[in-house]
Each structure stands twice: as C-alpha cells, then as structure tokens.
Amino acid sequence: MRSEVVYNLWDGVQVRREKFGLLFYDYRGPRLHFLPSRDLLAPEFFQGRRTAAELVEAIRSRKGLPQETASRLVTDILGMLREKGLIYEQSIC
Amino acid sequence: MSNQYVDMGLSAPVNVTWEVTYECNLSCIHCLSDSGKKRPGELTTGQCRRVIDQMSANHVFQFSIGGGEPFVRRDFLDLMDYAHEKGILTCISTNGTLIDDDVATRLDHKLVYIQVSLEAASAAANDAIRGPGSFARAVKALECLKKRGVEVSINTVLTKYSFPELDALQGLADSLGAKFRVSRFRPSGRGKLAWSQLNVSKEQLLSFSDWLSDHRGVSTGDSFFSVSHEDRRGLGLNMCGACKLTCCVSPQGYVYPCAFLQEPEFKAGILPDDSLSSIWSESPVFESFRRLEIKSCETCMRFDFCHGGCPAIAYHTQKRLGVPDPGCLANCVQVKTPSLGAA
Secondary structure (H helix, E strand, O other): OOOOEEEEEOOOEEEEEEOOEEEEEEOOOOOEEEEOOOOOOOHHHHEEEEEHHHHHHHHHHHHOOOHHHHHHHHHHHHHHHHHOOOEEEEEOO | OOHHHHHOOOOOOOEEEEEOOOEOOOOOOOOOOOOEOOOOOOOOHHHHHHHHHHHHHOOOOEEEEEOOOHHHOOOHHHHHHHHHHOOOEEEEEEOOOOOOHHHHHHOOOOOEEEEEEOOOOOHHHHHHHHOOOHHHHHHHHHHHHHHOOOEEEEEEEEOOOOHHHHHHHHHHHHHHOOEEEEEEOOOOOOHHHHHHHHOOOHHHHHHHHHHHHHOOOOEOOOOOOOOOOHHHOOOOOOOOOEOOOEEEEOOOOEEEOOOOOOOHHHOOEEOOOOOHHHHHHHOHHHHHHHOOOOHHHOOOOOHHHHOOOOHHHHHHHHOOOOOOOOOOHHHHHHHHOHHHHHO
16 A cells, blocks of 8 residues: 555445445446445545545544554555455555 | 345435336336326426435435436436436436437436337337337437447347347347346236236246346346346346335335335335435335345245345235245246256
8 A cells, every 4th residue: 555645436436334334336337335344434535635644544543553453454445445446546746 | 246234224225216207108018107198296397306416415326217208308308417417327218219319419428328128129029019110219219329429228128029039139239339138027007907918938037047147248127136047146136125225216206115116005205305314214114125024935045046036026916025026036947847846
C-alpha cells in the first residue's frame, strides 16, 4: 500500500453502508460485492479525499490497534477491492 | 450471491422494479400487468420525482423500469434524466415501438440499459403474440439504439411458442449487436388467462436448463435459478430476492414484494406519501415475506440452488405461499425419469 495515494470508485461502481460493512454495486457486472468490514471503512473514503495513511491512522486510534495490524487490514481490503476492479488508486503527489 | 449478508437485512432495496404506467400501445396476450389503458391514480410527474428522490436518499442503485409501455408517458425521458442526475441506473423494458433516432439520442447515457421485448425471431411468430407490426418496429428500435451506442438486449419470455425460437433469437441478437435475455413466464396479469396455453412443459423446461448451460452469455434476470445447473451458479441469485434485495412500485405508487405479486394482500405501502425506508424495514408484509420458508424443499439436494424457487408462481398456481415452485429442476427430472424420484 502506498500511503501517498487516494482511492476512487471506478466509473459504474457505487457503494453504500450496510450492517455488515459495505455493499458495492458494479453496473458492469457481476453486480453485487459484499465487504464485511463492519465500521472500518465509510463509503466516503472512496471519494478520493483521504489517503490510505490517514485511514490507517484513523482505524489505529479508533480501534486501539497496533500500527502494523491496522496497516495490514487496510492493505488487504484495498488490495481486494482493486483486484475486483471496484476501485483505483490515484497519486496525490 | 452471499445470502449470509442478505439475510442480515439490507438497509434498502438494491434494485426497484418500477412500472411507470399501465398504458400500452400493444396488447400482448401474456402481459404480466394486464396493461392497456392508463388507469386512474397513476403517479404524476411531481410524484414520480418524489419517488426518485426517495430512492436516491436510500441509495437504491438501480431501477428496472417497466409498465405498460414506459415511453407512452410524455414525461418519461425527463424522469429518466432526473434518475440519472441522482446516479441511479435505469434498466428499461420496452416494446421498442416508440423508439426512433431522436429518442435513442436522448437515451445515450452511461446509466441506461434497454431491453426490447421479442417473442420470436420472425415477424409472423412474434406478431402472433405481441401484435401486428411489433416485430419490425422492435428491430428498428434496436438498430437505432445500437447506432447511438446504447447497451441493449432482446428480452424473451420463455413460453411454448418462444422455446423453439431460442437459437434463432440468439442469432438475431448477435446480428444486432445485442445481448440476449430470457425471462420466466408468470401467471400474473393476463398471464393468468394464458398460463395453460403458453407455459412450457416440464420436458421443455428441462431442455431449456441444458440450453442455458450451453449459452452462458444469456442472462436470465434471476428468473431461472430454479432450473439452473451448477455451471451457472455465480451468474446470479440462488433465491428469490423479493423484500430482500428488491421490491416493486406500481404505476399508482403501491409497493409490493415483486412485479408478479401485485395483489391486495401484498400491498406494503404507497409512494411517495409513505417513506420507502419505513416500508422496507417495518412493513408487516415485507417482514412476513422475508420469513417465508419452503419447508418441504429443505431436504431437496437442490435447495442451495433455489431455496424453493419463485414464490409468485407457487402463489398463483397453488393460491398460497410457503409451497414449492412447481417449475423446479428436481420436479422436472422426476417427471421425465420417475425412477429417480422413487430412488
């Protein structure tokens, strides 16, 4: 995970909050993707305004997790979403 | 499909079927909503916009628009523009007869998907079901839409008459650059009267199940999970999505579990006066529908594939819920090879 990047939804992808975490909808199909992330991530994160590093820090302080654990969590989640073609990263440098 | 998360209860529908009018310029003998003339109490433009506002506020991702024929509404394109401004995908089912170059130009939007209905790949066979001239006008619409780059599919309802046409329809779709989608025939609307005449036999349903496996590019709009083989698993739902992922809004704003259960006993509320959020989370009709269990299916080896099938077909054919869909694959196999059922 590169800390100086932000993340956006690909065109045709939408996301909303659910009890289990986030529900992604991909118009290009297959349509539904369930991310059981509970309250770790908010849909607004994918508006490209906060960096991954900021997200790690927020999770670390909110959940009282070690930096390494929080970082691994965020890396895994964002990596999986990128692999599914739901999000892309954008450098802010 | 992750039933585990769906069973936890979603905050809102993912997709809402919205029949925007009863008015239609055709009179297909199997019409699910018995469409024809506009009826009293159909939502005004202002009310429709408030419906769209509610969908947007609840983060509904998609409208499946039907009717009647949606394009007979003079405000229809404006309403679709409004839905697109809100980021809602619109999948529009139409007979295609009112789509020309100008309309196709208006529909050239990344959030539009059009399904044009055909029952056969020739004018003679199609028009016997859908009315004189309907085939030529539907094909013309598909050509106009493709010229503009609009995503299109041919949508066919599986009946005794369309079953032998499937390969030809697939060929027609390929030649027009369209996808091909097959929907299940349900005994609702005028379909109730045409059910015995048009519904496929169990032998045809069994053959269709094999045909689907050989045509993985054909979509079924989650109509045929009850007869799909293992190899189509993952291409769609494995259960009825009514009240869990989807619901239906009638032309007068009444909210029902699905388009095929628009009966007084399934009325859950009315939009835009009621709140979609309240209907979705608190309506006794929806709560009861979510608890529906088809007990007699639970020991079936195919239960994980279909969870009892389509409740609407079970309801219309047996006049109650909680009973198996009669058109399931296990049932068809038993009919064809009785020894398997006895084993």
